[in-house]
Every structure is written in C-alpha cells, then in structure tokens.
Amino acid sequence: MSRVDKEKSVNVQVLLRCRPFSDDELRSNAPQVVTCNDYQREVAVTQTIAGKQIDRVFTFDKVFGPTARQRDLYDQAIIPIVNEVLEGFNCTIFAYGQTGTGKTYTMEGECRRAKSGPEGQLPSDAGVIPRAVKQIFDTLERQNTEYSVKVTFLELYNEEITDLLAPEEISKVALEERQKKPLPLMEDGKGGVLVRGLEEEIVTNCSEIFSLLERGSAKRRTAETLLNKQSSRSHSLFSITIHIKEATPEGEELIKCGKLNLVDLAGSENICRSGARE
Numbered sequence: 001m002s003r004v005d006k007e008k009s010v011n012v013q014v015l016l017r018c019r020p021f022s023d024d025e026l027r028s029n030a031p032q033v034v035t036c037n038d039y040q041r042e043v044a045v046t047q048t049i050a051g052k053q054i055d056r057v058f059t060f061d062k063v064f065g066p067t068a069r070q071r072d073l074y075d076q077a078i079i080p081i082v083n084e085v086l087e088g089f090n091c092t093i094f095a096y097g098q099t100g101t102g103k104t105y106t107m108e109g110e111c112r113r114a115k116s117g118p119e120g121q122l123p124s125d126a127g128v129i130p131r132a133v134k135q136i137f138d139t140l141e142r143q144n145t146e147y148s149v150k151v152t153f154l155e156l157y158n159e160e161i162t163d164l165l166a167p168e169e170i171s172k173v174a175l176e177e178r179q180k181k182p183l184p185l186m187e188d189g190k191g192g193v194l195v196r197g198l199e200e201e202i203v204t205n206c207s208e209i210f211s212l213l214e215r216g217s218a219k220r221r222t223a224e225t226l227l228n229k230q231s232s233r234s235h236s237l238f239s240i241t242i243h244i245k246e247a248t249p250e251g252e253e254l255i256k257c258g259k260l261n262l263v264d265l266a267g268s269e270n271i272c273r274s275g276a277r278e
C-alpha cells in the first residue's frame with residue numbers, strides 16, 4: 001500500500017504545526033526548544049532537566065514548521081478532507097494547543113477580512129475555514145448540480161452552549177437574554193446528538209458565509225490572559241452541511257449529504273497558570 005493509500009484508510013490524522021517566534025519572543029531572545037522536520041514528519045523537543053539536556057523526538061502524520069504558509073497546510077492536509085465532505089462524508093477538523101500557539105490563526109487567519117478579491121482570491125493569511133468555504137462553493141458551482149449549504153456556529157464556554165448565529169433582537173435586553181441563554185444538548189434517537197434550537201442559516205455563496213462568521217466571531221466571549229491578550233477561552237464549532245442532488249445512470253435521483261465540522265478549541269493549558277479570570 002502506498003503512503004497516500006495508507007493515509008486515506010486512516011480515520012484520524014494528527015498534524016503538528018509550529019508557529020514562528022512572535023516579535024516579543026524575538027526581542028526577549030527566547031530559546032528555541034522545538035525543531036521541526038517537515039519531510040521526516042518529526043518534531044524534536046529539547047528540555048533541560050537538572051542541568052542535563054534531554055532531546056525527545058515525536059512523529060506525526062504531517063508536520064508543518066514555522067515557515068509553512070496557510071496555503072501549504074491547506075493544500076497538503078485539508079483539500080482531501082473537504083473533497084470527502086463533498087462526496088457525502090462527515091469530517092471534523094479541530095485545532096488543539098496551548099494559548100497563543102496559533103489555533104485561531106490556523107482555523108480563521110484573516111477570515112474576517114476574507115471577502116475575496118477581484119479574481120476571487122483569498123488573502124494569503126486566510127485560514128482553513130475561509131479556504132474550505134471557497135473550495136466548497138467553487139466545486140459546487142463547477143459541478144453545476146442542485147445543492148444546498150447550511151451553516152451553524154456555536155460556542156461552548158463553561159459547559160454552556162450558546163448560538164453565535166442567533167438573530168439580532170430589537171430590544172437590547174432581549175438580545176442580551178437571548179445571547180446568554182444556553183442551548184440544551186440532546187440525543188437525536190439515531191445515536192447522535194443535537195443542539196435544540198440552534199439556528200441553521202442557508203447560504204448561497206462565500207460572502208454570505210464570511211459575514212455570518214464575522215457576526216458569530218464578534219459574539220465570542222474572550223477573557224484576557226497573561227499568555228495571550230487576544231486569547232479566547234471558549235471552544236467554537238462552525239459546521240457546514242451540504243446536500244447535493246445527483247442522478248444515477250439509471251435516472252434515479254440521489255441526495256448526497258456531507259458535513260464539515262471546524263473546531264477552534266480553547267487554550268489547552270492549565271487555566272490557573274495562564275492567569276485567566278472570569
């Protein structure tokens with residue numbers, strides 16, 4: 001079996017991305033403790049314990065070092081997953097890591113300003129979500145079949161689910177009430193779970209999704225931490241459900257349904273150590 005075939009048959013893949021040093025880290029001459037070897041898919045971590053240097057090497061399904069661009073990660077790791085969603089499978093991509101390691105950068109990037117340019121180009125900083133949205137609509141439009149695309153956007157914070165796409169209410173009090181109201185998580189009777197009352201928005205093009213993302217992201221609750229001022233301590237889940245109408249060679253009508261879950265987890269570090277406050 002070739003490496004590509006092997007990768008296809010594996011249901012869970014773990015990729016590692018290591019961001020470049022920030023300006024602050026460069027200024028303070030922070031030591032480099034992680035070395036990536038993208039080609040060998042290995043990461044070496046250097047630790048000094050009791051004056052002794054200990055190197056440990058970890059292997060991942062893919063490794064993206066500090067010079068890897070948003071586009072490199074997307075082309076090599078995400079395109080095949082989105083293709084599977086378009087084939088009618090359910091797939092999930094989530095970013096896990098300590099605060100400030102680049103989860104939101106990887107998932108959203110310059111998403112909020114991602115409205116495509118004159119030739120439909122995304123900015124080079126655009127992350128996984130805008131790129132996936134673009135790939136989905138580009139493919140659907142090329143296929144020239146009937147389709148529908150629905151999105152949901154929720155936040156999980158302190159064990160409570162909030163709908164980030166809940167419609168704006170006229171009264172400010174009612175709006176605040178609604179935004180704060182947690183939604184119940186229930187079993188759907190088919191072995192899955194559903195969030196009761198979650199707003200599902202039908203979208204017909206990329207820019208509609210981008211404005212929903214912008215609206216939802218603005219609602220995300222954030223708490224400043226000492227590790228990263230922009231830090232978000234909530235998990236967010238952006239889901240895209242696609243229904244595609246197809247005809248079999250026998251002329252029978254088929255509906256293919258695929259779902260892509262895009263998750264940006266809260267920082268995985270110890271909350272006490274990060275200095276975050278309610």
Ligand SMILES: Nc1ncnc2c1ncn2[C@@H]1O[C@H](COP(=O)(O)OP(=O)(O)OP(=O)(O)O)[C@@H](O)[C@H]1O
Pocket residue numbers: 018019020022097098099100101102103104105106228230231232233265266267268
């Ligand atoms: N690969 C990268 N290239 C350039 N800048 C990056 C990269 N990854 C992250 N950054 C920058 O590092 C900073 C922290 O990244 P980000 O906010 O995405 O972290 P995070 O893991 O989402 O943190 P939190 O858990 O607090 O939300 C941001 O200023 C971001 O622009």
